[in-house]
Amino acid sequence: MSFIIRRLSPATMDVAQKKAQQLIDDNAVMVFSKSYCQYSRNTKSILDSFGAQYKAYELDQESDGDDIQSALQNMTGQRTVPNIFIGKKHIGGNSDLENVKNNGKDGQSLEEMLRSVNAIKA
Numbered sequence: 522m523s524f525i526i527r528r529l530s531p532a533t534m535d536v537a538q539k540k541a542q543q544l545i546d547d548n549a550v551m552v553f554s555k556s557y558c559q560y561s562r563n564t565k566s567i568l569d570s571f572g573a574q575y576k577a578y579e580l581d582q583e584s585d586g587d588d589i590q591s592a593l594q595n596m597t598g599q600r601t602v603p604n605i606f607i608g609k610k611h612i613g614g615n616s617d618l619e620n621v622k623n624n625g626k627d628g629q630s631l632e633e634m635l636r637s638v639n640a641i642k643a
């Protein structure tokens with residue numbers, strides 16, 4: 522297993538985790554994505570269907586994308602994309618977002634969650 526885990530130096534991991542956390546803190550809805558990934562595309566379509574504003578960071582198109590992916594794995598235990606945060610809370614991947622869309626979470630619908638963080642205006 523270890524051969525597929527890309528090991529970062531502690532300093533690089535620190536920089537990557539700070540950057541990932543900043544993106545999570547600065548954006549009501551944060552999607553770490555890969556542009557070619559069908560699951561990521563589906564997540565963005567769901568958010569678009571609610572008219573929600575979100576920030577997508579396309580890991581395959583950013584020079585630090587691999588580092589950020591490793592940082593996210595460290596922070597959330599999830600390596601796959603999409604890796605979704607709403608209101609700084611980790612939602613999970615596309616299947617988790619689908620689940621929130623279909624069943625809600627903690628008594629809130631997805632639309633209510635998106636409104637509560639001002640990702641849907643008016």
Ligand SMILES: N[C@@H](CCC(=O)N[C@@H](CS)C(=O)NCC(=O)O)C(=O)O
Nearest residue numbers: 558559560600601602603614615616
């Ligand atoms: N069950 C996951 C599947 C996500 C998934 O398999 N994503 C692929 C890309 S399409 C992935 O992250 N592969 C590993 C990688 O790109 O490093 C979800 O619903 O989000």
